[in-house]
Amino acid sequence: MAYLFDTDAISELLRPRPVATYVSWLGRVPRDEQFTSAVVVGELFKGAYRSAARERHLENIEQLILPTVTVLPFDTAVARVFGRIRAELEERGQLLADADLQIAATAVHHGLELVTGNLRHFGRNQDLAISRALIEARGPD
Secondary structure, X not given: OOEEEOHHHHHHHHOOXXXXXXXXXXXXXXXXXXXXXXXXXXXXXXXXXXXXXXHHHHHHHHHHHHXXXXXXXXXXXXXXXXXXXXXXXXXXXXXXXXXXXXXXXXXXXXXXXXXXXXXXXXXXXXXXXXXOHHHHHHOOO
């Protein structure tokens, strides 16, 4: 199974003490099955630029994250999936931030399971396969 890591899933790895069981699980996922979205990278950079520790966060993204994961673009094919999902959710009266929908559309288009700790948001999309690795590693709230 190949995975797309959302912003929450990658940010967990940059914490001073990431959840050990999640790190262990990730260590068993082959490198060629680890993906993220350009939208996630944009969110990571936004967070870095807003941080008091800007340079350290930028360095972590550029040296620890980007070399270890394949970044998938938000292209025309993904945009089409985004439009379909957005329309379906709007018809049901279930809104979701565009960035989250773009990330979900990337996973759906590429047939990837989304790794996230945010089941409440992403669980609204019926086409999206969601990994529970991070959710279970964090345990009950």
